[in-house]
Amino acid sequence: MPHIAVKDFKEFETPKRVGDFEFLWFAKPLKRAKETLVAVKKGNESFLLEIHKKGEKYIIKSDKITRISPLYVVKEALKTFCDEAKCQVLYDNLSTIKPSHAAKAKDYLKDIEFFINSFPKDKEVWIEVGFGSARHLLYQAQHNPDKLFIGIEIHKPSIEQALKQIALKKLDNVLLIDYDARLFLEFVPSNIVGKIFVHFPVPWNKKPHRRVISKGFIKESERVLKKGGTLELRTDSKAYFDYSLELFLDQKQVDLKVLKNIPNPVSSKYEDRWVRLGKDIYDIKMISSVISQELDTSYPFEFESVEFSTHLVDSFESTPRVYEDFFIHFEKLYQIDESKLLLELSFGSFDRPEHKYILIDKEGARYFPKKPVASGANIKAHKKIEELLNE
Numbered sequence: 001m002p003h004i005a006v007k008d009f010k011e012f013e014t015p016k017r018v019g020d021f022e023f024l025w026f027a028k029p030l031k032r033a034k035e036t037l038v039a040v041k042k043g044n045e046s047f048l049l050e051i052h053k054k055g056e057k058y059i060i061k062s063d064k065i066t067r068i069s070p071l072y073v074v075k076e077a078l079k080t081f082c083d084e085a086k087c088q089v090l091y092d093n094l095s096t097i098k099p100s101h102a103a104k105a106k107d108y109l110k111d112i113e114f115f116i117n118s119f120p121k122d123k124e125v126w127i128e129v130g131f132g133s134a135r136h137l138l139y140q141a142q143h144n145p146d147k148l149f150i151g152i153e154i155h156k157p158s159i160e161q162a163l164k165q166i167a168l169k170k171l172d173n174v175l176l177i178d179y180d181a182r183l184f185l186e187f188v189p190s191n192i193v194g195k196i197f198v199h200f201p202v203p204w205n206k207k208p209h210r211r212v213i214s215k216g217f218i219k220e221s222e223r224v225l226k227k228g229g230t231l232e233l234r235t236d237s238k239a240y241f242d243y244s245l246e247l248f249l250d251q252k253q254v255d256l257k258v259l260k261n262i263p264n265p266v267s268s269k270y271e272d273r274w275v276r277l278g279k280d281i282y283d284i285k286m287i288s289s290v291i292s293q294e295l296d297t298s299y300p301f302e303f304e305s306v307e308f309s310t311h312l313v314d315s316f317e318s319t320p321r322v323y324e325d326f327f328i329h330f331e332k333l334y335q336i337d338e339s340k341l342l343l344e345l346s347f348g349s350f351d352r353p354e355h356k357y358i359l360i361d362k363e364g365a366r367y368f369p370k371k372p373v374a375s376g377a378n379i380k381a382h383k384k385i386e387e388l389l390n391e
């Protein structure tokens with residue numbers, strides 16, 4: 001991560017435009033916070049820099065919640081800030097951040113906002129959940145150039161590896177996302193997916209709530225699949241197979257195909273290992289037979305009745321609040337000026353919490369810099385946040 005260590009710096013008047021960057025405001029720690037934040041805007045994107053006092057020096061770096069890519073922009077912002085704040089620089093790692101690598105990776109690696117705002121719909125979509133070594137994903141993409149492949153992974157080294165392979169093979173029909181597949185499906189439009197592959201998912205024998213296959217996942221898969229499309233589970237775990245089959249059969253009406261030890265055109269690293277060990281391989285294929293309702297991702301995430309009051313500061317409480325299927329945690333509070341606050345919070349689903357800031361002033365309240373994604377858990381949490389900020 002790009003950072004600069006400085007002996008000292010001077011705050012300056014905001015807002016201030018310097019070259020491509022506009023420095024909007026400084027936010028000072030008020031409750032449970034230690035660092036000072038600086039809001040920066042470049043084009044349409046805003047993000048925060050964080051100034052952390054460490055012994056005799058300050059470390060200035062990008063804030064994790066609002067971090068933007070490519071990192072090159074953060075590096076430029078840090079340099080510009082330091083020039084303006086007359087930083088007495090001790091050391092930095094900025095020379096290690098190069099523009100070209102980041103730009104290349106960005107073409108294939110997309111964030112959730114990309115899919116929410118402009119989900120590609122010009123080709124039939126095939127999805128692979130937890131692609132691991134990406135052997136299967138890349139084989140399918142090469143052999144089906146008329147389909148768009150979306151690979152979902154949470155293991156960063158696997159993503160890095162796959163990005164290199166995609167560039168090497170010059171594939172133009174693969175996009176990757178670093179996201180929990182169980183939540184990703186919530187943002188996929190209805191009836192556009194031809195296949196969803198879930199190959200050798202982690203069985204999570206001791207933590208079943210972490211399994212990819214669940215009642216909710218099957219329901220969302222059915223919604224995003226086009227009529228005749230398939231959700232394909234392949235596993236070496238008899239226990240996972242039994243667990244999944246029971247869930248599939250829990251549906252009122254379902255078209256299933258079950259296979260045992262039928263080879264695939266390409267086998268993954270895991271499959272090779274299990275076959276060598278003489279293990280059985282099971283497939284369950286669910287064929288969608290419905291046309292589902294269109295998805296609505298346009299929830300506004302606006303606050304109708306929240307505005308600045310000193311009561312917000314006095315009543316600030318940072319204990320997490322846990323509800324049936326979501327939570328809210330007010331984490332830190334910052335002061336921008338005498339009637340403007342910045343609240344740092346996390347909320348939403350337990351598996352994939354949303355981390356955000358809310359700006360609160362006399363005119364009202366709004367998420368900074370972007371609204372949350374419109375998942376069911378986030379919508380419920382948002383309504384509760386509005387209630388809590390009004391108490």
Ligand SMILES: C[S@@+](CC[C@H](N)C(=O)[O-])C[C@H]1O[C@@H](n2cnc3c(N)ncnc32)[C@H](O)[C@@H]1O
Nearest residue numbers: 130131132153154155180181199200268269270
């Ligand atoms: C056992 S590996 C199998 C990899 C690959 N499918 C294969 O057959 O070789 C399971 C993969 O799923 C990924 N994974 C686990 N949970 C996930 C989730 N909720 N969303 C996306 N990927 C997940 C893991 O990071 C891991 O790479």
